Amino acid sequence: MISSLHGTVVQAVQPAFVVVEVGGVGFKVNVPASVFDELDGVGRSIYLHTYLLVREDALTLYGFSTEEQRGVFELLLTVQGVGPRLALAVLSSLSLDVLRRAVAHDQAEVIDRVPGVGRRTAEKIVFALRDKLGPGEPGLGMLAAGASGLETEVMAALTALGYSVVEAQAAVQSVPKGEGETVEDKIRLALQYFSS
Secondary structure (H helix, E strand, O other): OOOEEEEEEEEEEOOOEEEEEEOOEEEEEEOOHHHHHHOOOOOOEEEEEEEEEEEOOEEEEEEEOOHHHHHHHHHHHOOOOOOHHHHHHHHHHOOHHHHHHHHHOOOHHHHOOOOOOOHHHHHHHHHHHOOOOOOOOOOOOOOOOOOOOHHHHHHHHHHHOOOOHHHHHHHHHHOOOOOOOOHHHHHHHHHHHHHO
8 A cells, every 4th residue: 555655854753754745745664674774864755655544543654774674574473473573673683694594504593683583484384485585586676696604603692791682793794895704703803893
């Protein structure tokens, strides 16, 4: 019904929602944390790919930066026990690449570190999305050829040290491409992110 919105942000309540005014009508849109990262602030223009959830007692709008992110949200909703709030939490805590690698490499432990996701739910997500979110899925991007899952292992090590999934992801992404050939090297380089 409403597949996208282009308007002005009139309210931003981090990390829950934004209110986007389109033609004099304000739409409350629940968004993942990544939308706030790209937001220029209140009074600025925004374009969101949206998903309208229709329930007997409510119409709830969810917004995403990309069609790919919206597609993954819809896939997460197909998993038994995963509702929109939990699906948003997953997308707020994990990048699409990290989620894709965790599913492709059967690493439920990466997903169960998301607040609100337990071990069983994480295993359900991996099982349910294995064939839908794997390498080569049209429209969802592809894993790099020969990806070893090094980054996923580094994230798991950092979260075991007490860092949040978001902090670990930021540290892993700070490591320059091509540096660190082993898990230990990448962990050492990622830890430098926290000391800077």
